[in-house]
Every structure is written in structure tokens, then in C-alpha cells.
Amino acid sequence: MFLKTYDGLLSLATSMETLILFRAIQGLGAGGVLPLALTMIGELYSIEKRAKMQGLISSVWGLSSVIGPLIGGLLVDQISWEWVFFINLIPGILAIIFVWFAWIEDKNISKKKVALDVPGVVLLTVGVLSLLLGLNGLENSSSLFFIITAIILLSVLIIIEKRAQDPILPLKLFGNRLFLVAFLHGILAGWAMFGSLSYIPLFVQAVIGTSATQAGLSLTPMSIMWTLTSIVGGRLIIKINFRVLAIIGMVLLVIGSLLLTTIGLGTSQLALMIYTSIMGIGMGLTIPVFMIIIQTTVPRNVLGTATSTIQFSRNIGGTIGVSVLGVFLSSRLSRLLIESGFNISTISLSSLINQTQGTDATFSEPLRIALSTSMANMFYIALGAAVLGFIVILFTPKGVITQLNSSLSEKKLEIVKTKELSS
Template sequence: MSVRRLHRRPLMNEEARKRWVFLGIMLSIFLAAIESTVVATAMPTVVASLGGIRIYSWVFSGFLLTQTVTMPLWGRFSDLYGRRPVYLAGLATFLAGSALSGASQNMVQLIVFRMVQGLGAGALMTLGYTIIGELFGLERRARMQGYISSVWGLASLMGPWAGGLLTDHVSWRWVFYINLPFGAVAMALIAGALTGVSKPARRPVVDGMGVGLFAAGVSALLLGIVEAGRVGSWSQIEVVGLLGLGVIVLAAFVAVERRAVEPIVPLRLFGNRMVLAAVITRFLAGMAMFGALSFVPLFLQSVTGASATRAGLVLTPFVLGWVVMSVVSARLVLRVGYRTVVVIGMASLTVAFLLFWRWSVTLTSASAMVDVLLAGIGMGMVVVPMLIAVQSVVARSDLGAATSLTQFFMSIGGALGLSLMGAVMSQRLHAGLPMVEALHGVFVVGAAVCVAALASAFMVPSGRAQDLARSEMRGEPTRVGG
């Protein structure tokens, strides 16, 4: 169907198409988000079935590695080739990885197929946010992005429960197979409704050298970060070697990108103050929160003697606070601007970490829930507003690259925070300190990162969201496509 004929269709038909696309994206992002947590509760059964206890951690690390590395690549490919074909390719890759993971006969196969799954997952989150940014004007975009973030939060909350249920009552293989029917529905919705796509005016020039250098450099960097967290030291020869290799390769990548006709990562985006503020703020927020969040259940179990179930329940207010404030903050930015909302959010996150630092053996679950809720509120007031801000200030031709960069740096920040804080805990335990003191050191590092993030929040330009947005990104687009 031609774009001209699509323009003649009634407005309600266009609105219906947008709703179906939105539903398909919500379903896809739900699958990608739940996959990050649903596998954890199934792994003891998986190890009993497949063996491979010494390498099973790569089931998680491999997924994280390929998901993170490919985020900017998927985003830029969607700018060059269109949202619909690239998103459907990512979703198909994710579903293929799910099917193969469920059919794995040994741990090595499961790790490889989980990495395939991660390749696709890198597209679902970033391109889902990108398509929403392209389909709706500023006010509706703010509302829709809040809903999408809520889906992510609820999926993360349901993951461990769903994984345990499927493993206990069906089979661990259905932790992966369950994605297939829902993914097929999402694919049908998006393929059918995200139409009216115009072909590029000219054939895109793929920066093959840039793709290779970026993937190699980020992979080496992430492997170094993961290894540092595993051994509890940043001075091991393997860690230093991987980090050094990553830095050298990424330096070569920057040099190549400066000369590329169609750069995979348009370096000019970092010259935009809003994009730079979003990258730094989300990197530091991810570093603090996703790093330390892993140690909250450990504190409750190791220091206060709480059960695993009760320790897990303590994190529920964090997710609920994030979900609610994602929706609320998306609307607040239209009234008071981005800077005010983000500064308040980072201040809340900083206070939460200071409260974590005061935790002791006498900590109760109720007190921990209140402190964790404050952290969730803070994250909800940072992540979505900065996403909306970036999508409102860049040209449509850079929307995929800009959106994926904010997601990428938050993921890198989370991996770095987890590794850094794990190393701090290991060093303090090695020095003979009790667990409570070792974990206090973790929370102090998190608080220091939060203070830096709070300072970076003041980089966000002041003013009303409507006034800061590019004119082309304020109103509703005239067609469903991309």
C-alpha cells in the first residue's frame, strides 16, 4: 500500500494502527524484560539437568554482553533501514534464541543460544522506545513512554515468580518456550500495523569497520568489567589486559567514526547538551542503582538472617515506586520541565543510599522497604524524563541512535557498578571485616556515585519541555511507519 493511499485513510484508522503497534511493542518489551529475571529461579534445575556448574554464570553474562553491545547498532540500523524491518529482525532473532535455548542439550549450547537471544533483546528495548518516540507527539509520547517503563518494571517483578512456576509445574525449557506464542502475536501486530514505510532515498552506506571495532571494543571492556567483579580485583593481569584492549579498540573506533559517511554512533550527538546530560546522568544512575540493588537482598540474608523469599519481597517497593513515578514524572516534565524532575529524582536516590549506609543487624523488613521505595521513586524520576528529553531534541533521522545510546550507557553503568561494588565488598571481607561492614562500603560507593549523578543533573537545560523540543518532534506525525 502506498503512503499516498494511507494518507487518505480516516484518522481513526491511523489511531487504531498506533494502538496496535503500541500493544505489540509493550508485549515485546515485556518479553525482553522478563527474560532478564525469569531464568534465575530456573537455573538450579537447569544445572541438575544439563550440568556445567562451573560455567553456568555465562548464561547471564553472555545474554548481558550481546544485548548491551548490540543496542547502539540496532538503533542506528533502524535510522538507516527503517524501524519496521529492523525491529522485526530483532524480534525474530530473540524468538529464535528462545526456541534454541529451550532445546539445549548441554550448558555450552545454552550459553551460545542465550547470547543469540541477547542479540535480539538488544533491539526490543531500544527500538521499542524509538518507535514510540516517532509515532506520537511530545505530550502523548511522554504518557506512552511512562507506560512502557511500567511494563518493564512489572515484568522484572514477575520474572522470578514465573520462572519458579514454570520450572516446578511444567519444565525449565518452558522458561524459554513461553516467549514463542506471545512473540508471534507481537510480530503479527507490528508487521500488520507499522506500515506506510518509505524506502530510503539512497542506499545506506554501512560503516562495517565501525561496527566491528565497536563490537570488539565494548565486548573486551565488558568482559574486563565482569572478570573484575568475579575475581574481586581490578589489578589482575586478565582484567587489565581486557580493559586496555577495549580502550585501544574503542579509540580506533572513534577515529574511524570521525571519517565515516554514515557513522554507527554519530559523535555529533554528544555536542547536544541534553543528550550529553542524559548519557552521563543515566550512566551514573545505572551504576549506583543496578550495582547496589544486587547487594540489598544479600544484606538482608547475610546480616539480618532473612529468608531468600523475604529478601526478594523487600525489592517489591523499589519496582512499584519506579513504575508509578515513571508514569507521574512523564507528565510532570510537561508542567515543570526536565531539570526539576531529574534533580529531585537524583536527590531521592542519594538520600536512599545514605539510608542504606545506616542499615544494621537490627534492620527490619518494613524499614528496608521504605528506604528501597525511595530509591525506586528516584529512578522513576530520572530514567523516563531523560529518555523523553533526548527524543524531543534530536532530529528524526537520529532518533534510533540517540535513544539506543541512553539505553546503552545505562546498561554499561549497571555492569560497571556491580563489578566495582563487588570488588569493594571482596576487598573488605579479605581485610577481615564482618559482612555488615563490607556491605556498608558498597553503599558508600553507591552514595558517592549518586552525588556525582546529582551534580550531573544540573547539566540538564532548564525550561519547559515544549520550549526545548525541536518543532518537528512536538506534534503528531502524519503517518504510521518508520
């Protein structure tokens, strides 16, 4: 929690390097808080209540996603970008106060000392960072070096984790079919969803021609639909085959991604809201489903690790999606601008967005056409990830979550009885 107060440092960043450094510190706080909250639900609640609570937690995230872009866009338009980060100090400090006074620790719970898997942490961090650097600079000659480095480091990680006493990434979890499906789904769904959403405000500002506040507003319906379907999905999973829910959710994500490939100069902000809302409904149905399934099937001693790993898969998928889509957008846009006779050295995305300030007060038609065409082509990559995600979830076994929980309890009871007979 205390690391979240470092958000204020982002407002003091004077260069891209310091901004990245402060974002890394910010990530340390978020990386500890989010998985912990989700893990606590798995520990505290029964399967029936857990399903409802996971939906509620997802709805809280959805509500924040509605408020955040609106406030952020308003601050950028009316004050300055620094306030987007500085204002985060307020909820961060309030959260610290709330946890400090409301948290009641059970002194009777036995605590097991766990050795920190330092080699695993280092290899995973540097390996993933190398992968992102490689994907983010695919047009540079150094990208191949980073990608090869990532492959080597992650391969060594697998070897190290097999021998580690308390591995940061227990490989035995991937022997669980449901966990493997959830992990791959997290990467691909995160790629499709978050990769796409990151560029919607750019289209709204630069092609449709709106303010930052209105651009943030364009994602509000998606967040609302995600929130509502998370609550509904958390309740339906108790009664309906969870495989059916996952399939319906991914079908909607594919449909929304497909619709994004059709955008152009004539696309309205309302149309974008509808497209992204369809994607939001899909994610709202699938995300709680897989989290609840994992927390029901994995052993309790790895509940926290399993929960954080699934959360990590979505985050890394989204990060990879943003990087790959961004590289494609830059390459495609540059090519189209050159074909239209523009000098790309004098054009930047900030100049495309800025319609009310600076020298570029009005867009020429070729610029808008080039950007809209590039983004429509870019969304095919997100569509491909969504289709692969749909294929992956077809391997999800059929069943109702309560039946799955009962079958696991029976297996545990059989093991106990076998041990008693042996003794």
C-alpha cells in the first residue's frame, strides 16, 4: 500500500526515463495489492459466496475504469497531465488509513516461513522485460537480441523452478488442465482486450476529433457492461456450465474485435462505444469464471501463487498486445503517410491528436485517412489473439462449479481414508 503513494512521483517526472522508473515503483505496489485481494476471497469465502464476491471485485474494477478515464481526461484538458498521477495520492492515502485501522489479523493462524526464490524472481523479471523490449522495437536490429535473451532466460527459469524449494512459478500448476487453459486465455484475452482499448482514445481524438475528456468517455459504456456482466457472471457460474459461460464470453470478444477492424472516417463515437461494450460483456463473463475455477481446483498452499499467476497472464498479455499493436501501427502509418507525400519526420502522434492547441489546429483529410486505415488494419492482430483465445477455451472441461468443488472434496476424502487404512 505504501508503494502506491509513489504515484505522486510520476507527476514530478522530468524525462521519459524517470517516468518509467517511477512507473516501475508504482507497479511494485499494484503487483502486491491486486493479487492479495483476489487471494483473500479464495481463502475467506465458500464456493457459492466466492463466485458472488469475485463478481463484486470485478465490478469495483469496472467502476474505477469508468471514473478514472473521465477524471483523467478532465484533468488533462483543464489543468495538466501531471495531475493525472498526482491525484492518485488521495485514494492511496485513504486506502492506507482504511487498511491500518480496519485490518484485524488472526494471531492463531500458523505462519509458514517461505524462502524467497531470488533466482526465479530475477530470471522472470529480466526475461519478461527483455521480451517486451524486443517486441516494442521489432523494427530495430537490437530487437532480435532482446528476444533471444528472453528465450534463454525463460528457458533457464523453467530449469531453476523445477529444483526450487518454494518456486515463484510452480510448474506443477501447468499440469492442471484448467489452470493451463486459464493461463493461456489470460494472455490472449488480455492481448485482444487491453491492446485494443489502449488505442481507442487515440482514434476518438485524432480521427473523430474530440477532447481528451470525450475520449475517456468513449470507454465508459465498456466499463459499465464489464461491471454488470461480472456481477451476473459470478452468480450464473453457480448454476450454469462454466464452459458455456466462457465460450459465450469469448465469442462476444471475437465479435467486438472483428467490429473494430471495420472502423474508418465514418465511424462515430457511438459505434465505438457499442463495439467496445460487446468486448466488455465478453470479458465480464470470462474473467470471474476462470478466477473462480482456479481458486476451486488448485491446492490451498499454492492458492496465492495461482491467483497472482492468472492475474499476471492477463497483464503480460495486455502489455504484449499494446507493444505489438503499437509497432504495427507506427510502421503502417509511416508507410501510408509516405505514400501520401508527407514528410514523416515532421509528423508525430501528438501533432495528430492536438486539434485545439499548437500549429496543427486542423487535420487534413489524408492524415485522418492514413491513421484510420492503419488502426483498422492494426485491430486484425487483436482479432487474431481473440480467435486463438476462443480456440483455447474449447479445451475447458464441462461442469458446474459446485459439482467440481464436490468432486474435489470427495477425492480429498478418499485420500484421507486411504491414509487412515494404511496407518
